[in-house]
C-alpha cells in the first residue's frame with residue numbers, strides 16, 4: 001500500500017488544518033463520524049443560544065412586542081443578506097423563507113412570466129426530484145408548457161437550450177453524484193439563447209464558494225439545513241438578481257410580499273425589493289436557530305473551506321480504492337476534485353445494507369436509491385482522521401460480510 005498516507009501522515013493533516021478550530025463550535029456526539037452534513041448539518045451551541053433566547057425571552061416574556069423589539073419582522077431579509085455573502089450575492093437580492101421546493105416554484109413561475117412568449121422549461125432527469133415535481137406544478141398552471149429533460153431529450157443540458165426556452169432549472173452540485181456544474185458558462189449559454197436560469201444551490205451553500213452576481217445568475221434557491229447547519233426544516237433561501245426585481249412576479253402573493261403589509265389594503269401590491277418573494281409569516285424560532293448557525297460563517301475563509309473539502313474527498317476516494325477495492329464499489333463522483341462538490345458517492349449492489357451496517361458502527365452517511373452510498377464531508381467539522389476511521393470501518397464491514405445480517409435489510413421511511 002505504498003503511496004497511501006498512514007495514520008501519522010493523517011494526524012499531521014489534521015494538525016495543519018486551519019479550519020480545525022471550527023469543529024469546537026459544533027455539537028458532535030462522542031464516537032461518531034458524521035458524514036451526513038449534506039442531508040442534515042450538525043447542531044451548534046450558537047444555534048441553541050439563539051433558539052433559547054428567542055423562545056424564553058422574546059416569545060415567553062416580550063410576546064407580540066418582539067416583532068419590532070427583537071427584529072423578528074426583518075429577519076428574513078437580514079439573514080438573506082448574511083447568507084448572500086456566502087454565495088456571492090450583494091445585499092438586497094436574497095431572502096430566507098419557505099422551503100426550497102416552494103422557492104423553486106416561485107422562481108420558475110417568475111422566470112416564465114419574464115419570458116411570456118416562450119413555453120419550454122429545461123431541467124435534468126437526474127435532478128433532485130422535488131425540483132422536477134415543482135416544475136410539473138408550474139407547467140400545470142400554464143397550458144402549453146413543455147418540460148425538456150437532460151438525460152431524456154438529450155444527453156447534455158447545453159443541447160436542450162435554444163430560443164424556445166424560457167428558463168433553465170439546474171442543480172449546481174448534483175445531490176447524488178456530487179458533480180459540479182460551471183455556473184458562469186451555463187448561465188452565459190442560457191442568456192445567449194435569451195433564456196433565464198434558476199440555480200439550485202442546496203449542495204453548494206456552505207459547501208464551496210460560488211459567485212451568483214459574478215456569474216450573472218438570474219435566480220437561485222437553496223437549503224439552510226444541509227451544509228449551513230440551520231437545523232431540521234430550517235427555512236430555505238431565494239435569490240433574485242437586482243435587474244429582475246422590479247419585474248419579477250411570484251405567484252404566491254401573500255401579505256409578507258406586499259409593499260405595505262400593515263396597511264391591510266384590499267389588493268396586492270408587490271414590495272419593490274426582494275421582500276416580494278416572501279409569502280406569509282415565517283418560522284421565527286427556526287430563523288433564530290439559523291442565525292446562530294450563520295454567525296459561525298463570519299469567521300470562515302471560503303478559499304480554505306474549498307481547499308479542505310477537496311483534500312478530504314480526495315483522501316476518502318484514495319483510501320477507499322486502496323483498501324476496499326476488492327469488494328465491488330464503483331466511484332460515482334467525479335475523480336477531479338475541482339469538478340466535485342463536498343461529497344463522494346460509491347455504487348454497490350448492496351448499498352443499503354452496507355450503509356445500515358456503517359451507521360450501526362457509528363459512521364453515518366446515507367443511501368440514495370437505487371444503489372448509492374453517499375458520504376458528505378462538511379469541512380467545518382469533519383477531520384482527516386474521521387476519513388481514515390470511516391474507511392477502516394467500511395473495509396471491515398466489507399471484508400467480514402457483516403452487512404449480510406438480515407436486520408440491515410429492513411427499510412426505514414427516511415434513508
Ligand SMILES: *Cc1c(COP(=O)(O)O)cnc(C)c1O
Pocket residue numbers: 099100101102128130131171175200202203223236
Ligand atoms: C435537499 C434538496 C431539496 C429539498 O427541498 P425541500 O423543499 O427543503 O424539502 C431540494 N433540492 C435539492 C437539490 C436538494 O438537495
